[in-house]
Amino acid sequence: MQIKRLALMVGAFVALALAPLASAQDLVPVRLQLKWVTQAQFAGFYAAAAQGYYEEEGLAVEILPGGPDIGPQQVVAAGGAEFGIDWMGSMLASREQGTKAVAIAQIFQRSGMRQITWADSGLETFADLRGTVTGVWGFGNQYPLFAALVKNGIDPDNPDDITIFNQPFDMVAFLNREIDSAAAMTYNEMAQVLEFVAEDGTFPVYTLEDINILDLNEEGTAMLEDLIFVNEDWLAQEGNEELAIKFLRASFRGWVYCRDNMEDCVQYVLEQGSTLGVGHQTWMMNEINKLIWPSEKGIGQLDMDLYQQTADIALNYKVISAAPDEGAVRLDLAAAALESLQADFPDVDFFGLDYEPIEVAITPNGE
Amino acid sequence: MTQARSSEKLQTAFIVVLLLLAVVGLWEGAKAFSRAVNYALDLPWGGTLDLRNFNNQQLPHLGDIARSFVEPAQRNGPPLGLILLNASLFTLSSAVIGFVLGGVLGFLLAIIFAHSRLLQRGLLPYVVASQTIPILAIAPMVVVWMRQINLTGLAVPIIAAYLTFFPVTVYALRGLTSVSPLQLELMRSYAATRWQILFKLRIPNALPQIFTALKISATASVVGTIIGELPSGIQSGLGGAILNFNQYYVQGPPRLWATIVAASLVGMLFFGVVALAERLIVRWNRPE
Numbered sequence: 001m002q003i004k005r006l007a008l009m010v011g012a013f014v015a016l017a018l019a020p021l022a023s024a025q026d027l028v029p030v031r032l033q034l035k036w037v038t039q040a041q042f043a044g045f046y047a048a049a050a051q052g053y054y055e056e057e058g059l060a061v062e063i064l065p066g067g068p069d070i071g072p073q074q075v076v077a078a079g080g081a082e083f084g085i086d087w088m089g090s091m092l093a094s095r096e097q098g099t100k101a102v103a104i105a106q107i108f109q110r111s112g113m114r115q116i117t118w119a120d121s122g123l124e125t126f127a128d129l130r131g132t133v134t135g136v137w138g139f140g141n142q143y144p145l146f147a148a149l150v151k152n153g154i155d156p157d158n159p160d161d162i163t164i165f166n167q168p169f170d171m172v173a174f175l176n177r178e179i180d181s182a183a184a185m186t187y188n189e190m191a192q193v194l195e196f197v198a199e200d201g202t203f204p205v206y207t208l209e210d211i212n213i214l215d216l217n218e219e220g221t222a223m224l225e226d227l228i229f230v231n232e233d234w235l236a237q238e239g240n241e242e243l244a245i246k247f248l249r250a251s252f253r254g255w256v257y258c259r260d261n262m263e264d265c266v267q268y269v270l271e272q273g274s275t276l277g278v279g280h281q282t283w284m285m286n287e288i289n290k291l292i293w294p295s296e297k298g299i300g301q302l303d304m305d306l307y308q309q310t311a312d313i314a315l316n317y318k319v320i321s322a323a324p325d326e327g328a329v330r331l332d333l334a335a336a337a338l339e340s341l342q343a344d345f346p347d348v349d350f351f352g353l354d355y356e357p358i359e360v361a362i363t364p365n366g367e
Numbered sequence: 368m369t370q371a372r373s374s375e376k377l378q379t380a381f382i383v384v385l386l387l388l389a390v391v392g393l394w395e396g397a398k399a400f401s402r403a404v405n406y407a408l409d410l411p412w413g414g415t416l417d418l419r420n421f422n423n424q425q426l427p428h429l430g431d432i433a434r435s436f437v438e439p440a441q442r443n444g445p446p447l448g449l450i451l452l453n454a455s456l457f458t459l460s461s462a463v464i465g466f467v468l469g470g471v472l473g474f475l476l477a478i479i480f481a482h483s484r485l486l487q488r489g490l491l492p493y494v495v496a497s498q499t500i501p502i503l504a505i506a507p508m509v510v511v512w513m514r515q516i517n518l519t520g521l522a523v524p525i526i527a528a529y530l531t532f533f534p535v536t537v538y539a540l541r542g543l544t545s546v547s548p549l550q551l552e553l554m555r556s557y558a559a560t561r562w563q564i565l566f567k568l569r570i571p572n573a574l575p576q577i578f579t580a581l582k583i584s585a586t587a588s589v590v591g592t593i594i595g596e597l598p599s600g601i602q603s604g605l606g607g608a609i610l611n612f613n614q615y616y617v618q619g620p621p622r623l624w625a626t627i628v629a630a631s632l633v634g635m636l637f638f639g640v641v642a643l644a645e646r647l648i649v650r651w652n653r654p655e
Contacts, residue, residue, distance in 0.1 A: 033600075034600075037600070037602060037607070037610060037611065037614075038602055064600050065600040065601075065602055066600055067597045067598060067599075067600050067610060068597055068598075068610065069503070069506065069507045069597055069598035070507065070510075070598055070600055071507075074507075074511065075511060075514070078511045078514070078515055079514075079515050080510075080511055080514035080515060081514075169614060170613075170614070170616050170617055171617055172424070172616070172617060175617065176419070192615070192617050192618060195618055196617060196618075197618075199422065199423045199424070270441065272602065273602055273607075273611065274440065274441060274444065274445075274450050275440050275441070275450060275607070275608050275611040275612065275622075276441065276611065277441060277442070277615065277618065278441055278442040278443070278444075279442065280615070280618070363442075365618035365619050366615065366618050367441070367442050367618075
């Protein structure tokens, strides 16, 4: 009797547990591996999930946050995720090492990496960096700056020309003026300088007037950043190209949503990360939008000139040992996704040609 | 007897408070001194000592660290203390699973080694070698493997177990094999089987050592879990909190310190629970 009742209870419990699975059964489960922890840099994907765009395409997308020891290329190559976010340089390098990564959509149309200096230092161009202590990030992130230096006749390997300082991923060295210039992403480290609160509570200590921003895009040595890639073998399996197009469709719509509903998108991100500052993420969302919009060729489309520029710098600095093969990028999937989206949603703007960023108020400590 | 006991407790409490005060005095004293000399101390034999490590950016006031627990970590959000409590519970639950996994594995290995000299000599070197590989190198691989076989949730406990099984194996093996020959002979003269000797003699003999190992493992499992959370991309635990507060360190140094305090409290709590279990279980042979 006891056992029978127990069995019944277990049975009912299992049935209850499985019930939600039944309704979700027709959705295809796929995973997206982010390049870093949850932050507004990836808001478009969180928006696509929250707005139900993925579900509309028949996908159940699990978004996997990244971290310091997570290489999206390795995760995707090992089958731990179907889609990954990476920067073009490291994606090409991993492809050369045999991960079979293929870029299928270029989300960021321009690079967010800058070199910043203090306005009172008078360092206003890359040429001015001669003889200074220059902060760079390692792990392949230093090459856009190196290319800019070389273009201005400065040899980054020659200590007589310039002192290269390997800067950690915070701005302490720059704030303490231990280095003359620092690498900074517009959407993250630059805000950290502006959000700085002095020991005695003074705020703001620094405004945009206090820093010079050296733009690698304008110098023509920027490398492409956030893109979506997949594994070549996975893509070759039947039905997966269609699956990829569906994923891109929903993701593109997510990014359009974040352009038009910034506040919502910040909220989606904050829901995933209770330790993130509201002010900082709002700033980041706005800056990320600037990197995406306007998308002259349409959201997610790759500019082949910028691709060539990225590949050239990568080859020049031996990030890759030979020019990337034709198969490294696929333009057709993003094009198909955009085309079908335009047909399905004629009223939605997928180019954002009249996009105007907003002014985000800097908050103390990014709170 | 009871009076002696309570006075002993009083002494312990006194020493704990004294040590705490000493730490606070050193911490705040170093800060106050550095501030007074403007963070640069001229040395009598020339040169200056850079004391900027003691400024509020690098080493926040203890009061500020304490206050950060009650202040919200996010505008209009819950206080940091509550967030850290949730993160601690999350991390602790993975640590407990890892601790159990590692403890069982370590104990089984010890039993096998105790009964077979051949296996002990053949395998023990590999067990030792396993601990010379940095956990940081192994963690990302474990995550990738587990994800591939759809057991993502087990990745972090396995990483924690990797740190915890070793002390258990070493200490338990020692305890299992260090039975007195006299007792062993007595058991054999009664024709006791291997199992009987194991359960009636070896394991009771090894218990004090096993608990010593478990106390080491308890704290190690918390460390292993936090390390494991990083390559797993887990945001809900202490690992995720440390990562974020580290990245945004400039924007609130006390928060990272508060997270460190929370992590050490979790380790101490786990240690305390194991120590309590030891008091209840090992009533004999307690080294005191």
